[in-house]
Amino acid sequence: MLILDTECFSDYWLVSMLKLETGKIRHFELHDSSKLDTKLISGFLNADTIVTFNGNNYDVPLLSAAMAGYNNAQLKALSDSIIGSKLPSWSILKNHKFALLKLDHIDLFDVAIGQSSLKIYGGRLHAPKMQDLPIGPSASIPASDRPMLREYCENDLHTTALLFNALRPQIDLRAKMSVQYGMDLRSKSDAQIAEKIILDGVSRVTGDQYSKTVYADNATFQYIDPQIVTFKQGTLNEIFAKILEHRFTLGGNGAVCMPDWLRDTKIKIGDTEYQMGIGGLHSCETSKYFCSDKDYALFDLDVSSYYPSIILQQCLAPKSMGAPFLTVYQGIVTRRLAAKKSGDTVTADVLKIAVNGSFGKLGSKYSALFAPELLIQTTITGQLCLLMLIERLEDAGARVVSANTDGVVIYCRHGLEHKCKEVAFDWELDTSFTLERTDYKSIGIRDVNNYVAVKQDGKTKGKGVFAPASLAKNPDRQIVATAVAQLLAKGTPIEKTINACKDINEFVTIRRVQGGAVWREETLGKAVRFYHSNAVHADQYIHYATNSNRVPNSAGTRPLMQLPAEFPADVHHAYYIAEAKKLLGEIGC
Numbered sequence: 001m002l003i004l005d006t007e008c009f010s011d012y013w014l015v016s017m018l019k020l021e022t023g024k025i026r027h028f029e030l031h032d033s034s035k036l037d038t039k040l041i042s043g044f045l046n047a048d049t050i051v052t053f054n055g056n057n058y059d060v061p062l063l064s065a066a067m068a069g070y071n072n073a074q075l076k077a078l079s080d081s082i083i084g085s086k087l088p089s090w091s092i093l094k095n096h097k098f099a100l101l102k103l104d105h106i107d108l109f110d111v112a113i114g115q116s117s118l119k120i121y122g123g124r125l126h127a128p129k130m131q132d133l134p135i136g137p138s139a140s141i142p143a144s145d146r147p148m149l150r151e152y153c154e155n156d157l158h159t160t161a162l163l164f165n166a167l168r169p170q171i172d173l174r175a176k177m178s179v180q181y182g183m184d185l186r187s188k189s190d191a192q193i194a195e196k197i198i199l200d201g202v203s204r205v206t207g208d209q210y211s212k213t214v215y216a217d218n219a220t221f222q223y224i225d226p227q228i229v230t231f232k233q234g235t236l237n238e239i240f241a242k243i244l245e246h247r248f249t250l251g252g253n254g255a256v257c258m259p260d261w262l263r264d265t266k267i268k269i270g271d272t273e274y275q276m277g278i279g280g281l282h283s284c285e286t287s288k289y290f291c292s293d294k295d296y297a298l299f300d301l302d303v304s305s306y307y308p309s310i311i312l313q314q315c316l317a318p319k320s321m322g323a324p325f326l327t328v329y330q331g332i333v334t335r336r337l338a339a340k341k342s343g344d345t346v347t348a349d350v351l352k353i354a355v356n357g358s359f360g361k362l363g364s365k366y367s368a369l370f371a372p373e374l375l376i377q378t379t380i381t382g383q384l385c386l387l388m389l390i391e392r393l394e395d396a397g398a399r400v401v402s403a404n405t406d407g408v409v410i411y412c413r414h415g416l417e418h419k420c421k422e423v424a425f426d427w428e429l430d431t432s433f434t435l436e437r438t439d440y441k442s443i444g445i446r447d448v449n450n451y452v453a454v455k456q457d458g459k460t461k462g463k464g465v466f467a468p469a470s471l472a473k474n475p476d477r478q479i480v481a482t483a484v485a486q487l488l489a490k491g492t493p494i495e496k497t498i499n500a501c502k503d504i505n506e507f508v509t510i511r512r513v514q515g516g517a518v519w520r521e522e523t524l525g526k527a528v529r530f531y532h533s534n535a536v537h538a539d540q541y542i543h544y545a546t547n548s549n550r551v552p553n554s555a556g557t558r559p560l561m562q563l564p565a566e567f568p569a570d571v572h573h574a575y576y577i578a579e580a581k582k583l584l585g586e587i588g589c
Contacts, residue, residue: 002048003164005156006059007133007149008079011072012141014149015063017044018157020051020164025157027150030072031141038067045103053118053160054109056187057089058082060100068098107187108160111167111174114472116512119527122159123510124471125166129562131155132516132525166471177350194357195369201328202321210368213320215254220247221373226314228431229384233391239265239276240384248376254365256372267387270394272401274387278376280405281383282448289588290401290411291442297414298443300453301389301424302407303382304434307359308333310378313432318362318371329358382406385431392423404448409440442488444587452485452587460485465583469505476553477532479506483580484587494580502567507531507576508560509553515546519559533558535570 001020006013013030026044030036052059058079065078081092093100112121123130134152135145164171174186177193181200185193199210223243231237242261249257258278266284267274273284292298303309310316312333317325336351359378361369382405390400390408396419398412412420424435443453450464460466466481467473483497501507510529511517517524519542530542533556542554556572 001051001164002044003051003157003160004055004059004063005052005153005160006062007153008062008075009072009135009137009139009141010076012146012149013062013066013072013075014146014153015041015059015066016150016153016157018154018161019048020161025154027153029146030066030075031146032072036066041067045101048104050103050105051160051164052105052107053121053163054107055105056107056109060103060105061089061093064101065096065098067101070098105187106164106171108163108167110187110189110192111170112163112471117527118156118159118163119525120474120510120512121163121471123527123529124469124474125159125162126505126563127159127162129155130525130527130529131561132527163471173346173349173353176346177353180350190353190357191360191364192357194354195361195367197332197354198325198328198358199368201331202324205324205327206321210320212366212368212370213318215250215365215370215372217250217252219250221250221376222247223376223380226377226381226384228313229381229388230430231388231391232395233269236267236269236387236391239267243380243384248373250372254370254372255363256376269387269390270399272390272399272403274390274403276380276383278379280379281386281403282405283400283403284448285402285445286447287586287588288401288445289442290409292440295413296411297417297439298409298411298441299437299439300407300409301435301437303386304436305333305355306382306406306433307378308355309433310381311359311374314377314381316371316374316377318369318374320368329355385427385433388431389424389427392427393420396420396423398423402443402445402448402451409443409453444484444488444584444589446583446586452481452488454485454489458489460489474510474512475505476509477507477576477579479576480580480583482506483576484584487584488589494584495577498573498576498580504531504560504563504567504571507571509557511551511554513542513544513551515544517542517551518545519543522559524559524561528559529561530554530557530559531568532556532572532575533568533570534572534574 003018003020006015011031014027016025016027018025028036028041062075062079065075082089085092119130131152134148171186178185181197183196203209225244229240231240246259251257256278262276274281275284290298312330315326332351332354336348336355339347339351358369361367362371362375364370386403390403393400393410397416398410398420400408401411402409410420428435439456441454441456443451445451450466452460452462452466454460462485466485469475469478479498479501483494486492486497487494508529508531513526513528516526517528528542536556536558538556540556542551542557543549
């Protein structure tokens with residue numbers, strides 16, 4: 001594997017390569033006193049798999065132009081066109097005559113979840129050094145500045161390598177999928193893979209090729225009765241009837257507009273209020289804590305593969321494809337279940353991407369699967385069916401304490417569990433969907449998007465602030481949520497968890513700062529990492545370079561753009577302990 005990155009200025013262009021297996025780095029420069037060694041570069045490019053971050057849209061076009069003989073001024077003009085226009089590079093390249101290099105290439109940009117910057121991904125992965133471009137993009141580069149740019153590019157190479165290693169399971173799976181389906185899927189997101197697999201499958205059935213369906217501006221459509229929804233409560237029946245009568249409108253961005261009346265409607269069932277939306281149902285609880293004991297059970301019921309199940313149960317297919325879409329989709333689901341049952345995890349994981357990733361494309365106006373009326377049919381059906389389950393559980397005497405998109409959390413006396421099982425079974429028969437149960441020791445809910453649940457085996461499940469660090473989430477004082485979770489799961493005092501932790505990554509916050517950040521006259525860049533310090537006054541903060549506004553939650557903090565060899569002596573433990581106790585109170589404890 002050869003990690004590759006480029007930098008471009010009006011009088012200087014740099015391509016740097018890191019051999020992943022050896023750690024060796026080579027730099028190739030183009031400026032007024034040098035020429036590119038295209039033969040040597042070609043040797044490197046043809047010998048290895050090239051790995052980039054956003055290389056398809058930027059680095060590969062620039063590299064191709066440089067190899068074709070573009071000078072610095074021409075490269076800078078091309079770079080500015082790609083960056084400034086915000087158009088895909090292929091549309092920019094229509095005005096240029098060079099051919100793109102044919103490379104064995106993996107671009108990590110779409111594979112990594114979250115669509116963030118390389119610097120932010122580096123922060124999420126605890127990269128040793130977070131660094132923004134040290135020189136303005138319009139600057140002239142004298143010979144004395146070239147070493148600094150090479151060093152900067154080397155750091156980006158190491159960050160890209162860090163990201164590649166974190167994504168190796170996804171890359172390996174995509175490589176296997178590429179062999180299975182005869183197309184290169186290594187640089188594709190889950191949704192892009194799903195679209196390609198489904199379109200390929202439908203085309204094999206019909207012999208036709210499919211492109212996106214174009215909808216008129218402000219197109220409208222109605223939700224169709226799925227014939228599986230029934231309510232006892234008059235209010236729920238009124239809402240259902242109003243949904244059936246409403247004409248949903250398509251916005252200019254391809255998203256379905258949420259009607260004001262539905263957004264403003266709070267649905268009360270038992271002691272809990274619920275709110276419907278375009279994306280899914282959610283409950284409106286705040287600051288709640290529940291625990292199971294000798295008298296009460298606490299568990300959730302989640303619908304297995306909810307949206308794919310609705311698509312198949314309701315026979316929802318894009319108009320341009322019709323029945324062949326459902327044939328292909330059902331085939332993928334059936335094969336996945338068989339692979340999962342037989343222990344073929346690779347095939348099961350491959351097909352899981354195709355099943356789940358396809359739903360998002362129903363709402364993408366750039367996709368051949370774009371079908372906003374089907375997206376609404378799927379999500380509204382899912383919400384109505386959950387409300388039907390909630391109503392039945394409450395009627396049986398159980399208390400539904402939380403709901404979100406594809407599941408509900410139930411708190412009831414042990415004597416009512418058999419009745420809940422009957423309700424769940426009858427609901428499964430009426431809808432054809434399948435419920436899965438998970439038992440909890442306790443659950444603390446700040447709100448529907450931030451909660452921590454302790455399972456019967458002592459493991460925790462969290463969302464929002466309680467979710468574990470990942471590529472999709474910026475670290476934000478993770479030790480605070482960890483301390484609360486450890487208290488609930490094991491009874492470990494908050495002070496003990498925080499004081500014993502010697503991993504500075506648990507204490508940092510990472511934020512993207514539009515226009516760049518400054519601390520004590522020091523320029524930090526657009527992606528910053530910092531921690532709360534007892535050696536920094538509470539009135540001191542990191543601020544935006546553009547307007548001096550405070551970066552949120554940065555008062556009394558110290559930047560940590562480079563990780564230290566030892567745990568900092570000035571970490572403000574008392575601050576983190578106070579924040580953990582505050583969070584504990586916010587979940588009702």
